[in-house]
Amino acid sequence: xxxxxxxxxxxxxxxxxxxxxxxxxxxxxxxxxxxxxxxxxxxxxxxxxxxxxxxxxxxxxxxxxxxxxxxxxxxxxxxxxxxxxxxxxxxxxxxxxxxxxxxxxxxxxxxxxxxxxxxxxxxxxxxxxxxxxxxxxxxxxxxxxxxxxxxxxxxxxxxxxxxxxxxxxxxxxxxxxxxxxxxxxxxxxxxxxxxxxxxxxxxxxxxxxxxxxxxxxxxxxxxxxxxxxxxxxxxxxxxxxxxxxxxxxxxxxxxxxxxxxxxxxxxxxxxxxxxxxxxxxxxxxxxxxxxxxxxxxxxxxxxxxxxxxxxxxxxxxxxxxxxxxxxx
DNA sequence: AAGACGGGGGC
DNA sequence: GCCCCAGTCTT
Numbered sequence: 001x002x003x004x005x006x007x008x009x010x011x012x013x014x015x016x017x018x019x020x021x022x023x024x025x026x027x028x029x030x031x032x033x034x035x036x037x038x039x040x041x042x043x044x045x046x047x048x049x050x051x052x053x054x055x056x057x058x059x060x061x062x063x064x065x066x067x068x069x070x071x072x073x074x075x076x077x078x079x080x081x082x083x084x085x086x087x088x089x090x091x092x093x094x095x096x097x098x099x100x101x102x103x104x105x106x107x108x109x110x111x112x113x114x115x116x117x118x119x120x121x122x123x124x125x126x127x128x129x130x131x132x133x134x135x136x137x138x139x140x141x142x143x144x145x146x147x148x149x150x151x152x153x154x155x156x157x158x159x160x161x162x163x164x165x166x167x168x169x170x171x172x173x174x175x176x177x178x179x180x181x182x183x184x185x186x187x188x189x190x191x192x193x194x195x196x197x198x199x200x201x202x203x204x205x206x207x208x209x210x211x212x213x214x215x216x217x218x219x220x221x222x223x224x225x226x227x228x229x230x231x232x233x234x235x236x237x238x239x240x241x242x243x244x245x246x247x248x249x250x251x252x253x254x255x256x257x258x259x260x261x262x263x264x265x266x267x268x269x270x271x272x273x274x275x276x277x278x279x280x281x282x283x284x285x286x287x288x289x290x291x292x293x294x295x296x297x298x299x300x301x302x303x304x305x306x307x308x309x310x311x312x313x314x315x316x317x318x319x320x321x322x323x324x325x326x327x328x
Numbered sequence: 329a330a331g332a333c334g335g336g337g338g339c
Numbered sequence: 340g341c342c343c344c345a346g347t348c349t350t
Contacts, residue, residue, distance in 0.1 A: 019345040026336060027345090060334025063348075097347045117345045137329075164345060173343055174339065201342095203330080231349095233333065280334055319335065 002032065004161075009083035009108035010041045013071075016100045017064050024168075030059050041083070044069070045076030053236055053316040062236055067095025085109050106156040114147040115160040119167025124150075125199035126171060129188025133202045209284040213254045214321070215241040215263055216291040216328075217298055224304030225315065233283065238315045240289075241304060251290065258290075262300025268292045273327075278320040287320050291328075 001024060003015040014034055018027040033055055038044040044052070049069055056065040071093045075081060083104075084090050091101040102113035114120075121134045124146050132139040152159035170177045178190055189195040216223050225238045241263060243254055251272045259266050273289040297306075307315070312325060 016345065021334085021344055021346055023336070023344055058335075060336085061346085063333065067347085095347070099346055103345070115345075118343075119345070168345080205331080278335080282332065
């Protein structure tokens with residue numbers, strides 16, 4: 001990993017934020033791309049917000065991107081581009097929680113703070129045979145206490161890196177490599193043959209299905225777009241005029257609704273795309289794209305701006321939209 | 329304490 | 340189809 005051994009807190013911060021709830025293989029390209037475009041926190045702070053979101057496009061959890069920009073600007077303007085060098089000060093920054101603060105503090109400043117991430121939860125739950133669910137307050141307290149007690153205070157960065165590497169490569173979520181594990185003789189879960197049962201998690205999320213019908217009226221090689229600003233998924237990404245339904249709805253009915261909005265004339269020829277499904281952790285999005293080529297500019301798009309189709313590639317869109325644009 | 333928030337990959 | 344991922348923020 002390109003950030004390994006790096007001491008630059010900016011690079012550590014950037015890599016850790018990118019890797020929040022994200023696999024290394026997925027985040028790697030984004031990290032390299034960001035460093036290439038923004039070598040320093042000053043460059044990131046000075047960047048156009050749309051450009052930053054475009055680089056983040058497809059990575060998900062877009063509030064990370066918003067907070068990244070916010071914190072870069074704060075460091076650049078209020079802290080003279082110097083990254084805070086205490087755990088408490090780092091933790092104050094937007095988008096940085098206990099995990100990322102401990103990672104930056106230990107990797108960049110050799111401060112004795114234990115990282116507690118998914119790997120650490122899993123490794124400690126197994127080695128110490130913690131049967132308490134780790135997604136409860138009680139379970140988290142047990143793991144946190146263990147992690148802080150086990151931390152090598154002399155080399156916290158090395159220790160933190162090691163336990164996470166160990167969790168990622170040996171003590172994996174599925175099919176852990178217990179046969180070659182150096183902790184085999186010390187692992188409660190291995191001894192009691194409950195490795196596959198740990199860690200215990202209780203909560204499960206309900207997935208709701210949403211039905212999106214996007215309109216792509218193409219007029220003089222432009223289409224209406226707008227930034228998603230409501231408190232919903234894909235905040236700060238762009239979208240086309242959208243009609244959302246609570247259930248699957250025939251295209252004819254959607255088009256009638258669009259006609260009532262002034263989005264198109266009833267006699268306009270339309271092209272209906274197949275259904276694109278996008279599975280989020282908590283929602284299932286089923287999207288249909290309805291394209292048409294109106295003879296005159298439709299009126300009912302007050303909240304949208306007409307963007308050249310060739311310029312769409314500079315705007316950040318949700319995955320499901322970029323997938324359709326790729327086929328379009 | 330519980331939800332909201334993306335997207336991809338393994339099995 | 341379900342689970343997990345180098346989590347954080349809001350309610």
